[in-house]
Amino acid sequence: MERIDFLATDGIVLNGLLYESDEKTKKVILAVHGMSSNCFKDRDKIIAQVANRNNIDYFCFNNRGSELVKYIKKNINGTEEKILGGTSYEDVLNGYEDIVGAILKLKELGYTDIYLQGHSLGSTKIVYTYNELKDEESDDILENIKGVILLSLVDINNSLKSYLEDNFDEYLKLAESKEKEGKNLELMPDEAFIHPISVKTFLRYAKNNQAIDFAKYDEDIEFKELNNIDTPLFMRWGNNNEMITQEASELVEKMNNIITNKNKDIDYIDGADHGYSQKEHLLAEQIIQFIKNMN
Numbered sequence: 001m002e003r004i005d006f007l008a009t010d011g012i013v014l015n016g017l018l019y020e021s022d023e024k025t026k027k028v029i030l031a032v033h034g035m036s037s038n039c040f041k042d043r044d045k046i047i048a049q050v051a052n053r054n055n056i057d058y059f060c061f062n063n064r065g066s067e068l069v070k071y072i073k074k075n076i077n078g079t080e081e082k083i084l085g086g087t088s089y090e091d092v093l094n095g096y097e098d099i100v101g102a103i104l105k106l107k108e109l110g111y112t113d114i115y116l117q118g119h120s121l122g123s124t125k126i127v128y129t130y131n132e133l134k135d136e137e138s139d140d141i142l143e144n145i146k147g148v149i150l151l152s153l154v155d156i157n158n159s160l161k162s163y164l165e166d167n168f169d170e171y172l173k174l175a176e177s178k179e180k181e182g183k184n185l186e187l188m189p190d191e192a193f194i195h196p197i198s199v200k201t202f203l204r205y206a207k208n209n210q211a212i213d214f215a216k217y218d219e220d221i222e223f224k225e226l227n228n229i230d231t232p233l234f235m236r237w238g239n240n241n242e243m244i245t246q247e248a249s250e251l252v253e254k255m256n257n258i259i260t261n262k263n264k265d266i267d268y269i270d271g272a273d274h275g276y277s278q279k280e281h282l283l284a285e286q287i288i289q290f291i292k293n294m295n
Helices: 040-051 092-108 121-135 156-180 199-206 248-258 280-294
Strands: 002-007 013-020 027-032 057-062 070-076 081-083 113-119 146-153 232-240 263-267
Touching: 002 057, 002 070, 002 092, 002 156, 013 070, 013 081, 013 092, 027 040, 027 092, 027 280, 040 057, 040 280, 057 092, 092 121, 092 199, 113 121, 121 146, 156 232, 199 280, 232 248, 232 280, 248 263, 263 280
Parallel strands: 027 057, 027 113, 113 146, 146 232, 232 263
Antiparallel strands: 002 013, 013 057, 070 081
16 A cells, blocks of 8 residues: 555645555546545445456545544645645635546556546546546546446435435525625535535535536436446445335336446445445455456
8 A cells, every 4th residue: 555645636635545455557436535534434345356356457536625623735836835725615616626536547557448446426436537527538547437436426405405305405505695795615514515515515515506517316417427437337235224215126117228338237235325335245245356357
């Protein structure tokens, strides 16, 4: 295991852990964590161990949204400045800068086959990033993305509405009011979210979400952004305290009918919760089998 330091494409200083196989390989899983999380989860360690046994390296990194609140450094032409970051203050769209920066670093290290793996909000960031890369015709990066692995992709807007119920409009108006006053970095009331959240971040999830509101599981839509993924696609959820509003079996059936990707593997893990606690080994085996089936 080796610590790897690198820069996001906008100069944010990031670092992560590279788990290396005994033999040299060109294959690596790039893992993107979710809200208030980090790259030190048991899930990452276990998936890394199974991957390494199959001659696949594993790189998980702390993106600018790791933990709740922290200062992150931005390096521009050798000059560093501190920026308020963490889940409470992040703009999820900036995940693009982090993920592309990580891909470029892995390419620099000699990897040619990169499998993007996201969990929860990390999955949202991966779908957004992949679609941006296609829009920009960034073939030099897309050619290295050999698979996309989405773990517990969440319907962000619907989850927020379900959490706040009848109070959603009230908190949205409050956030809009504070935005007009220039108080984007002020924290919302404690009950507005599951953890401390700034006005700007709340508005990204509740209102300014057109670019990330693509997992509308309760609606009859084409799921354009997911169907835009050309590379083999792996999707999993749990069915125990998972962040979905329908039965996991029903969601899996729906997505299998709608997603047109010919190389898809969409299912749920019985008994798994949102973080796959106690089911990490099973999840890891399924992910590695998915990768092996491509070759």
